[in-house]
Amino acid sequence: MNTSTSISYIKFLNLANAMRELTEFPVLNPMEEYLLNHIALAWHANKNPSVSQTMHTSSEMSPSTVHRHLTTLRRKGFVRLNVDERDNRVKFISHTPLSQQYFSLLGQCLSDSVGT
Amino acid sequence: MRSAWTSQIKQTLVEALAIALVWVFFFRLNLFVFAHFEFNSRVYWLFLPAGIRMMAVFIFGWKGVWGLFIGSTYTNEAETDAYVLGLSAISALSPMLALLLCRWFYNLASTLKGLKAKQLLVFTLIGGLVNSLLSQLYFYATSTDKVFFGFVPMFVGDVLGTLLFFYMVAKLLEFLSAYHKVHG
Numbered sequence: 001m002n003t004s005t006s007i008s009y010i011k012f013l014n015l016a017n018a019m020r021e022l023t024e025f026p027v028l029n030p031m032e033e034y035l036l037n038h039i040a041l042a043w044h045a046n047k048n049p050s051v052s053q054t055m056h057t058s059s060e061m062s063p064s065t066v067h068r069h070l071t072t073l074r075r076k077g078f079v080r081l082n083v084d085e086r087d088n089r090v091k092f093i094s095h096t097p098l099s100q101q102y103f104s105l106l107g108q109c110l111s112d113s114v115g116t
Numbered sequence: 117m118r119s120a121w122t123s124q125i126k127q128t129l130v131e132a133l134a135i136a137l138v139w140v141f142f143f144r145l146n147l148f149v150f151a152h153f154e155f156n157s158r159v160y161w162l163f164l165p166a167g168i169r170m171m172a173v174f175i176f177g178w179k180g181v182w183g184l185f186i187g188s189t190y191t192n193e194a195e196t197d198a199y200v201l202g203l204s205a206i207s208a209l210s211p212m213l214a215l216l217l218c219r220w221f222y223n224l225a226s227t228l229k230g231l232k233a234k235q236l237l238v239f240t241l242i243g244g245l246v247n248s249l250l251s252q253l254y255f256y257a258t259s260t261d262k263v264f265f266g267f268v269p270m271f272v273g274d275v276l277g278t279l280l281f282f283y284m285v286a287k288l289l290e291f292l293s294a295y296h297k298v299h300g
Binding site: 004017 | 124290
Protein backbone atom coordinates (compact mmCIF):
# COMPACT_ATOMS: atom_id res chain seq x y z
CA MET A 1 0.00 0.00 0.00
CA ASN A 2 2.44 2.63 -1.20
CA THR A 3 0.44 5.05 -3.32
CA SER A 4 0.58 8.70 -2.46
CA THR A 5 -3.12 8.76 -1.52
CA SER A 6 -2.87 5.78 0.79
CA ILE A 7 0.20 7.27 2.51
CA SER A 8 -1.74 10.53 3.03
CA TYR A 9 -4.57 8.51 4.56
CA ILE A 10 -2.16 6.69 6.90
CA LYS A 11 -0.75 10.05 7.98
CA PHE A 12 -4.30 11.28 8.58
CA LEU A 13 -5.08 8.21 10.73
CA ASN A 14 -1.95 8.69 12.83
CA LEU A 15 -2.69 12.39 13.20
CA ALA A 16 -6.33 11.69 14.12
CA ASN A 17 -5.22 9.26 16.87
CA ALA A 18 -2.92 11.89 18.34
CA MET A 19 -5.71 14.51 18.20
CA ARG A 20 -8.13 12.17 19.97
CA GLU A 21 -5.63 11.83 22.81
CA LEU A 22 -5.92 15.60 23.31
CA THR A 23 -9.60 15.34 24.13
CA GLU A 24 -9.94 11.98 25.90
CA PHE A 25 -9.07 10.45 29.22
CA PRO A 26 -6.04 8.18 28.88
CA VAL A 27 -7.40 4.73 28.08
CA LEU A 28 -6.84 2.02 30.70
CA ASN A 29 -6.69 -1.65 29.81
CA PRO A 30 -8.55 -4.09 32.12
CA MET A 31 -5.47 -4.99 34.18
CA GLU A 32 -4.53 -1.32 34.71
CA GLU A 33 -8.11 -0.64 35.73
CA TYR A 34 -8.05 -3.57 38.17
CA LEU A 35 -4.79 -2.35 39.69
CA LEU A 36 -6.02 1.22 39.99
CA ASN A 37 -9.20 0.01 41.73
CA HIS A 38 -7.09 -2.14 44.06
CA ILE A 39 -4.96 0.89 44.98
CA ALA A 40 -8.04 3.12 45.28
CA LEU A 41 -9.44 0.84 47.99
CA ALA A 42 -6.29 1.48 50.01
CA TRP A 43 -6.57 5.25 49.43
CA HIS A 44 -10.16 5.15 50.58
CA ALA A 45 -8.99 3.49 53.81
CA ASN A 46 -6.63 6.47 54.24
CA LYS A 47 -3.59 4.40 53.49
CA ASN A 48 -0.82 5.17 51.03
CA PRO A 49 0.25 1.77 49.79
CA SER A 50 3.87 1.28 48.90
CA VAL A 51 4.98 -0.07 45.55
CA SER A 52 6.38 -3.16 47.24
CA GLN A 53 3.17 -3.87 49.18
CA THR A 54 1.08 -3.47 46.06
CA MET A 55 3.34 -5.76 44.08
CA HIS A 56 3.00 -8.53 46.65
CA THR A 57 -0.61 -8.21 47.76
CA SER A 58 -2.25 -8.34 44.38
CA SER A 59 -3.60 -11.85 43.91
CA GLU A 60 -4.40 -11.48 40.21
CA MET A 61 -0.98 -10.46 38.88
CA SER A 62 2.62 -11.37 39.40
CA PRO A 63 4.81 -8.73 41.12
CA SER A 64 6.62 -7.92 37.88
CA THR A 65 3.30 -7.44 36.05
CA VAL A 66 2.05 -5.17 38.82
CA HIS A 67 5.23 -3.12 38.57
CA ARG A 68 4.85 -2.81 34.82
CA HIS A 69 1.24 -1.66 35.07
CA LEU A 70 2.15 0.76 37.86
CA THR A 71 4.71 2.32 35.55
CA THR A 72 2.03 2.74 32.89
CA LEU A 73 -0.45 4.22 35.38
CA ARG A 74 2.22 6.67 36.44
CA ARG A 75 3.01 7.58 32.85
CA LYS A 76 -0.70 8.15 32.15
CA GLY A 77 -0.95 10.40 35.19
CA PHE A 78 -3.21 8.31 37.43
CA VAL A 79 -0.72 7.73 40.23
CA ARG A 80 2.27 9.51 41.69
CA LEU A 81 5.17 7.85 43.50
CA ASN A 82 6.52 9.56 46.60
CA VAL A 83 9.83 8.49 48.10
CA ASP A 84 9.71 7.75 51.83
CA GLU A 85 11.71 10.38 53.72
CA ARG A 86 13.04 7.77 56.15
CA ASP A 87 13.96 5.13 53.61
CA ASN A 88 14.78 6.09 50.02
CA ARG A 89 14.10 2.56 48.85
CA VAL A 90 10.43 2.79 49.73
CA LYS A 91 8.02 4.54 47.39
CA PHE A 92 4.39 5.23 48.24
CA ILE A 93 1.65 5.40 45.68
CA SER A 94 -0.50 8.48 45.96
CA HIS A 95 -3.45 9.72 43.93
CA THR A 96 -3.36 12.54 41.40
CA PRO A 97 -5.97 15.06 40.26
CA LEU A 98 -6.56 12.80 37.24
CA SER A 99 -7.33 9.73 39.36
CA GLN A 100 -9.62 11.81 41.57
CA GLN A 101 -11.39 13.10 38.48
CA TYR A 102 -11.59 9.56 37.10
CA PHE A 103 -13.28 8.11 40.19
CA SER A 104 -15.49 11.15 40.52
CA LEU A 105 -16.71 10.64 36.95
CA LEU A 106 -17.26 6.92 37.56
CA GLY A 107 -19.28 7.75 40.65
CA GLN A 108 -21.31 10.27 38.66
CA CYS A 109 -21.96 7.69 35.92
CA LEU A 110 -23.10 5.20 38.56
CA SER A 111 -25.42 7.76 40.12
CA ASP A 112 -26.84 8.70 36.74
CA SER A 113 -27.41 5.07 35.80
CA VAL A 114 -29.44 4.34 38.96
CA GLY A 115 -31.32 7.61 38.60
CA THR A 116 -30.16 9.16 41.87
CA MET B 117 5.44 6.21 -17.90
CA ARG B 118 4.45 9.63 -19.26
CA SER B 119 0.77 9.10 -18.41
CA ALA B 120 1.71 8.08 -14.82
CA TRP B 121 3.77 11.25 -14.47
CA THR B 122 0.94 13.40 -15.90
CA SER B 123 -1.52 11.69 -13.58
CA GLN B 124 0.74 12.47 -10.61
CA ILE B 125 0.99 16.13 -11.62
CA LYS B 126 -2.79 16.35 -11.93
CA GLN B 127 -3.26 14.73 -8.51
CA THR B 128 -0.78 17.13 -6.92
CA LEU B 129 -2.55 20.10 -8.50
CA VAL B 130 -5.98 18.91 -7.39
CA GLU B 131 -4.79 18.33 -3.81
CA ALA B 132 -2.99 21.67 -3.69
CA LEU B 133 -6.06 23.50 -4.99
CA ALA B 134 -8.30 21.67 -2.50
CA ILE B 135 -6.00 22.75 0.35
CA ALA B 136 -6.00 26.31 -1.01
CA LEU B 137 -9.81 26.30 -1.03
CA VAL B 138 -9.96 25.03 2.57
CA TRP B 139 -7.44 27.74 3.58
CA VAL B 140 -9.53 30.46 1.93
CA PHE B 141 -12.71 29.14 3.61
CA PHE B 142 -11.20 29.14 7.11
CA PHE B 143 -9.50 32.49 6.51
CA ARG B 144 -12.87 34.07 5.65
CA LEU B 145 -14.47 32.24 8.59
CA ASN B 146 -11.82 33.62 10.93
CA LEU B 147 -12.42 37.18 9.61
CA PHE B 148 -16.13 36.75 10.27
CA VAL B 149 -16.20 34.84 13.57
CA PHE B 150 -13.08 36.16 15.30
CA ALA B 151 -13.11 39.75 14.10
CA HIS B 152 -12.89 40.91 17.74
CA PHE B 153 -9.58 39.09 18.09
CA GLU B 154 -7.89 41.26 15.47
CA PHE B 155 -4.60 42.85 16.57
CA ASN B 156 -3.92 44.48 13.21
CA SER B 157 -4.77 43.74 9.57
CA ARG B 158 -2.33 40.84 9.48
CA VAL B 159 -2.40 39.50 13.03
CA TYR B 160 -5.14 37.94 15.14
CA TRP B 161 -5.09 36.82 18.77
CA LEU B 162 -6.88 33.70 17.53
CA PHE B 163 -6.12 32.50 14.01
CA LEU B 164 -8.02 29.35 13.03
CA PRO B 165 -6.30 28.87 9.62
CA ALA B 166 -3.07 28.12 11.52
CA GLY B 167 -4.60 24.68 12.14
CA ILE B 168 -5.00 24.24 8.37
CA ARG B 169 -1.27 24.97 7.97
CA MET B 170 -0.31 22.17 10.35
CA MET B 171 -2.81 19.63 8.98
CA ALA B 172 -1.93 20.39 5.37
CA VAL B 173 1.77 19.68 5.83
CA PHE B 174 1.18 16.77 8.23
CA ILE B 175 -1.02 14.93 5.77
CA PHE B 176 0.05 16.17 2.36
CA GLY B 177 3.67 17.18 2.91
CA TRP B 178 5.05 19.41 0.13
CA LYS B 179 1.69 19.33 -1.72
CA GLY B 180 0.32 20.95 1.41
CA VAL B 181 3.00 23.63 1.15
CA TRP B 182 1.92 24.39 -2.43
CA GLY B 183 -1.73 24.50 -1.40
CA LEU B 184 -0.97 26.88 1.47
CA PHE B 185 1.11 29.06 -0.83
CA ILE B 186 -1.73 29.33 -3.37
CA GLY B 187 -4.34 29.95 -0.66
CA SER B 188 -2.21 32.55 1.17
CA THR B 189 -1.44 34.35 -2.09
CA TYR B 190 -5.18 34.67 -2.67
CA THR B 191 -6.01 35.89 0.84
CA ASN B 192 -2.99 38.17 1.41
CA GLU B 193 -3.52 41.77 0.46
CA ALA B 194 -0.58 44.08 -0.07
CA GLU B 195 0.68 46.85 -2.26
CA THR B 196 3.03 44.75 -4.33
CA ASP B 197 2.88 41.21 -5.68
CA ALA B 198 6.43 40.56 -4.52
CA TYR B 199 5.45 41.40 -0.94
CA VAL B 200 2.46 39.07 -1.12
CA LEU B 201 4.56 36.25 -2.56
CA GLY B 202 7.13 36.64 0.20
CA LEU B 203 4.48 36.58 2.91
CA SER B 204 2.73 33.60 1.33
CA ALA B 205 6.00 31.70 1.06
CA ILE B 206 6.59 32.19 4.80
CA SER B 207 3.04 31.12 5.64
CA ALA B 208 3.47 27.98 3.51
CA LEU B 209 7.02 27.03 4.44
CA SER B 210 7.03 27.69 8.20
CA PRO B 211 4.78 24.73 9.12
CA MET B 212 6.92 22.45 6.97
CA LEU B 213 10.05 23.73 8.71
CA ALA B 214 8.40 23.11 12.10
CA LEU B 215 7.35 19.61 11.02
CA LEU B 216 10.84 18.71 9.79
CA LEU B 217 12.40 20.02 13.02
CA CYS B 218 10.02 18.10 15.22
CA ARG B 219 10.22 14.90 13.16
CA TRP B 220 13.99 15.05 13.46
CA PHE B 221 13.81 15.73 17.22
CA TYR B 222 11.31 12.94 17.93
CA ASN B 223 12.69 10.62 15.26
CA LEU B 224 9.20 10.22 13.78
CA ALA B 225 8.56 8.36 10.56
CA SER B 226 7.19 10.27 7.59
CA THR B 227 3.87 8.45 8.13
CA LEU B 228 3.72 9.99 11.66
CA LYS B 229 3.50 6.50 13.15
CA GLY B 230 3.46 6.69 16.95
CA LEU B 231 2.61 10.41 17.05
CA LYS B 232 1.44 11.32 20.58
CA ALA B 233 -0.74 14.16 21.79
CA LYS B 234 2.19 15.76 23.67
CA GLN B 235 4.25 15.78 20.48
CA LEU B 236 1.32 17.36 18.66
CA LEU B 237 1.33 20.15 21.24
CA VAL B 238 5.05 20.66 20.73
CA PHE B 239 4.51 20.80 16.95
CA THR B 240 1.84 23.43 17.55
CA LEU B 241 4.15 25.59 19.67
CA ILE B 242 7.09 25.24 17.28
CA GLY B 243 4.85 25.93 14.29
CA GLY B 244 3.53 29.09 15.93
CA LEU B 245 7.04 30.19 16.89
CA VAL B 246 8.54 29.64 13.43
CA ASN B 247 5.70 31.38 11.60
CA SER B 248 5.56 34.34 13.98
CA LEU B 249 9.32 34.80 13.99
CA LEU B 250 9.77 34.57 10.22
CA SER B 251 6.72 36.77 9.54
CA GLN B 252 7.85 39.44 11.98
CA LEU B 253 11.40 39.35 10.59
CA TYR B 254 9.89 39.83 7.11
CA PHE B 255 7.78 42.79 8.30
CA TYR B 256 10.83 44.22 10.04
CA ALA B 257 13.02 43.86 6.93
CA THR B 258 10.47 45.26 4.49
CA SER B 259 8.87 48.11 6.41
CA THR B 260 9.82 51.39 8.02
CA ASP B 261 8.48 50.17 11.38
CA LYS B 262 11.48 48.61 13.04
CA VAL B 263 9.71 46.92 15.94
CA PHE B 264 8.33 43.42 16.66
CA PHE B 265 4.93 44.54 17.89
CA GLY B 266 3.04 41.68 16.37
CA PHE B 267 5.22 38.75 17.47
CA VAL B 268 3.38 37.81 20.68
CA PRO B 269 -0.18 38.20 19.34
CA MET B 270 0.73 36.32 16.18
CA PHE B 271 2.31 33.48 18.18
CA VAL B 272 -0.66 33.30 20.54
CA GLY B 273 -3.07 33.49 17.59
CA ASP B 274 -1.36 30.65 15.75
CA VAL B 275 -1.15 28.40 18.80
CA LEU B 276 -4.72 29.01 19.96
CA GLY B 277 -6.04 28.72 16.42
CA THR B 278 -4.23 25.43 15.85
CA LEU B 279 -5.37 23.96 19.18
CA LEU B 280 -8.96 25.02 18.56
CA PHE B 281 -8.83 23.55 15.07
CA PHE B 282 -7.39 20.23 16.31
CA TYR B 283 -10.03 20.12 19.06
CA MET B 284 -12.80 20.69 16.51
CA VAL B 285 -11.46 17.93 14.26
CA ALA B 286 -11.12 15.52 17.22
CA LYS B 287 -14.70 16.23 18.32
CA LEU B 288 -15.95 15.77 14.75
CA LEU B 289 -14.20 12.40 14.54
CA GLU B 290 -15.74 11.39 17.89
CA PHE B 291 -19.19 12.42 16.68
CA LEU B 292 -18.79 10.52 13.41
CA SER B 293 -17.57 7.45 15.27
CA ALA B 294 -20.53 7.58 17.69
CA TYR B 295 -22.97 8.20 14.82
CA HIS B 296 -21.55 5.25 12.93
CA LYS B 297 -21.93 2.99 15.98
CA VAL B 298 -25.57 3.96 16.43
CA HIS B 299 -26.68 4.00 12.81
CA GLY B 300 -24.34 1.42 11.33
